[in-house]
Amino acid sequence: MTAALSxxxxxxxxxxxxxxxxxxxxxxxxxxxxxSFSRPNRVVILLLVVIALxxxxxxxxxxxxxxxxxxxxxxxxxxxxxxxxxxxxxLWKLGTIALSSGILFRLRTQRAAExxxxxxxxxxxxxxxxxxxxxxxxxxxxxxxxxxxxKIAAMYDPNWVELGIDPHAP
Numbered sequence: 001m002t003a004a005l006s007x008x009x010x011x012x013x014x015x016x017x018x019x020x021x022x023x024x025x026x027x028x029x030x031x032x033x034x035x036s037f038s039r040p041n042r043v044v045i046l047l048l049v050v051i052a053l054x055x056x057x058x059x060x061x062x063x064x065x066x067x068x069x070x071x072x073x074x075x076x077x078x079x080x081x082x083x084x085x086x087x088x089x090x091l092w093k094l095g096t097i098a099l100s101s102g103i104l105f106r107l108r109t110q111r112a113a114e115x116x117x118x119x120x121x122x123x124x125x126x127x128x129x130x131x132x133x134x135x136x137x138x139x140x141x142x143x144x145x146x147x148x149x150x151k152i153a154a155m156y157d158p159n160w161v162e163l164g165i166d167p168h169a170p
Contacts (some may be wrong), residue, residue: 043108046117047101053124058093060131062086062163069162070134081161089163 037045064070065081072078080092100120107113 039111039114040108043104043114043117046114046121047104050117050120050124051097051101053121053128054093054097057124057127057131058090060135061093062089064134065089065161065163068138069160071157071159072161073159078159078161081163084163086163 061070061072061077065072066086072081077089077092081089084092104113104117104120
């Protein structure tokens with residue numbers, strides 16, 4: 001019985017993949033294969049995720065700024081939101097997404113572009129985390145108590161914005 005399970009000595013033997021398998025090797029693991037993308041491809045993938053997260057940020061901003069208001073830490077966006085319209089905000093956000101992504105896409109073969117794309121991804125992941133926390137907080141408040149008068153918050157928070165409304169105007 002053991003003879004049937006053994007391999008003839010002259011049969012080609014498949015050698016196990018070394019732990020340092022190259023990305024193109026058939027024995028390379030999934031992590032090695034994932035990292036085998038060329039720099040331009042990695043930058044494009046990172047930019048696609050960054051663009052998607054930027055659009056989520058825009059949607060959340062529009063949702064809160066056009067209803068109850070929200071604190072906005074970006075002084076340029078805060079000014080635009082107080083004195084502009086939702087259309088102005090959308091055009092500004094899409095323009096900044098297009099400009100920044102376009103620059104990194106154009107330079108996608110360079111190391112600096114990949115570093116920039118990773119930094120943008122980390123920043124937008126952090127921002128998405130902040131949005132999740134903000135939404136959870138407002139849901140928890142709505143579940144347990146009366147509606148908060150957000151106008152009071154606007155009086156005491158210099159970063160508070162509502163689209164087209166400047167709560168600090170005389």
